[in-house]
Amino acid sequence: MLADNLLEVKNLSVSFKTRRGTVRAVRDLSFTLKRGEVLGIVGESGSGKSVSMNAVMGLIQDQNAQITGEVIFDGVDLLKKSDEELRAIRGKDIAMVFQDPMTALTPVYTIGWHIREQIQLHSDISNDAAYKRAIELLEEVGIPDPDKRVDQYPHEFSGGMRQRAIIAMALSLNPKLLIADEPTTALDVTIQAQILELLERLRKSHNSSIIIITHDMGVISELSSEVLVMYAGRMVERSSKSSLFSNPRHPYTKGLMNSVPRVDRDRTSRLETIAGQPASILNLPSGCAFRNRCPLAHAACEEIPPFKSDVSDHGAACFLVEAGAVR
C-alpha cells in the first residue's frame, strides 16, 4: 500500500550568500501533497514560490546557496540525493513545465527529438518505438496532425502548441508529480483556457499530482484543490481552495483577492489596494514581513507569527487570525 502523501516538505529554507549579506529567499516552508492532488502556490514577485520549487527539484546549483530542511518524495529525502541520483528522478518521477515555452525548447532540434530524448534518457527503448510514442503523446495533448508535426522545429509551433509539446515531454514517462511554474502566463487567454483544460484532463487520466505556481488567483481557482499563499519567502496561508476563497484569513490573502479587478463581480469605481510595495527579501522588516503594509498591524506583529492550522486544516501565519480577531 502506497503512502497517502506523495511529497512532504518539512522546514525548507533556502538562502543565498551575496555581497549585500545573506538573502533568505525561502524560510521554513512545510507542506504535504497527496497523490492525485493539485496544489496551487500563489504569490507576487520575490515571494519565493519559484525558488522553493527549484529547491524541491534540486535545480539550485549555486554554490552560494544554502538549502536546509527535508523534501520527502515518495519516501526518500531528495535533499540527501546526489546529482546523479536526482537526474534519474527528474524527468521520470518529477517533471517540470516552465513559464516560457519559447526558451524551453532547443531551436535546432525537432519537437520529436525533444520527446524522444526525454524518453530514451530514462528507459531502454528503440528509436522507432520512442518516435511512435512521441506521436502518441503529441496526439494526446491535442496537437493536430501529430505524425507531421513531430518532425517540425520549435519555430514552426505557436506559443500554445509549444507549451503543449512541453507538457507532452513532461508526461512522456508518467511522472508522479508535475511541477508547472506559471505555465500559462505567457499565453493568450483563449489558449490559456485550452492548456488549463488539458492539465486537468491529464491529471485525471495519469493520476499525477500537480503543483502549479502562479500569480493569477483565477488560474489557481480553476485548477487546484489546495492553495498555499507565500509572501516574502514564507507561507502565510494554506487551506483547501474552497475554504480559502470563501474565507481568506490572512490580511495579505484578503488584500490580494480584493486587488484583482474581477469580471464576476460588480464594477466599482476604486479597487481595494494593499498599501506600499511588495517586501524586498533584501530588506525585510523584523517580525511579520507583511506588517508595514498590513492595515491591522499592531505591537505583537514585531514578533514572527507562527503558522497555525485549525481543525479543518486551514492555516495562517498571523497573530490576529490566531487570536480570532480576523474571521
Next chain:
Amino acid sequence: MSELLKVNHLSKIYQSSGGLFDKKAKVSALEDVSFTLAQGETLGIVGESGCGKSTLGRIISRLDTPTTGEIIYKGEDLAKKSLAKLRPLRKEIQFIFQDPYASLNPRRQIGAIIEEPMRINGLAKAERQARALSLLEKVGLDKDSYERYPHEFSGGQRQRVVIARALTLQPELIIADEPVSALDVSIQAQVLNLFKELQEELKLTYIFVAHDLGVVRHISDRIAVMYLGKIVEIGKVEDIYNNPQHPYTKALLSAIPRIDQNAKNTRQILTGDIPSPLNRPTGCSFHTRCPIAVPACSTTEPKLRQIRNVEVACDLVV
C-alpha cells in the same frame, strides 16, 4: 460630451522585408478600423497577441503612419500631417508604454526625466521644477524622488514616474499600451486607481490597450474587441460584458479563469490558434475557429453593424 477623436477606415499594411529566398510578404496589421471617442471617455481595446491593438495605439499617436484612413483629432486629420506639423499636437496626445524598466533613462535623475518634455517645449527651469514636484506628489511619490535614479524604484513606482512625465504638458488624450501588465497584482490595483483619479481631476481621455479583460472592464467606459486587425465588436462595457454578441467576444469572456467557482459559466473553449496575419483567412477572419461558422463565412466579409446596443461584425448575429 463632445467628440475628441474620430478614426475613419484606418488600415496599416507592413511590408515584410522577406528572407533571402522568400517573397516579400504583406502583413495587414489593421483593416478598416473606425470608431469615435468622446472627451473624458475611456475606450478599452482588447484582443489577443497579434490582433493589432498596439498598432492601433501607435498609429493614433502617430508613432507610426497609417497606410490609409483618417485620424480626426479636434477636427484636424493627423494621418496626413508632416512630423513637423505634428509637433505642437504631441503635447496633447501622450503615450504610456508597458515596460517601466525600458522607458526611463537609467542615467538620469527622476526630476530631469519628468522635466524633459517641458524643456523641449521651452519652459523655464523654475517652472519646470515646480511642476515636476507637484506632479510627483500627484502621482503619489515623495518629493525627494526628484533627485533619485530609476534603479532606486520598483516597477509600480517607475510606472508612476512615467505617468507623471506624460502629464507634464497637460495632455488631453493619453494612450496607454498595457500600462499595468508588468506589475504585481497589488501594485496593479494602485496604478489603476491612480489612472481613474487623474482622469476625474484632469478630465483626461484615455485609450487603454490591454489583454487583461478584468483590468479593461474596470477602467473603461466603452470596449473595442479586436481580432486579426479588425474591430469585431464595440460598445459600452456593460453591454459587452453582460451580453456579448460576437462569437469571439463570447469565447474570449468565457475563457477568463473565474475566482468564484460557483458562478462558473459554461466554458466555451476555442480550438486552434489565432491565424497569422501573414496568412489571413478569407471572408470572416474568425471563421476558422468559430463554433457557429457556416460556409458563407469563408467567403463574405462581415461589416460592423448595430445590433441591440453594440456594433458587431458578424452576419450570423441577429
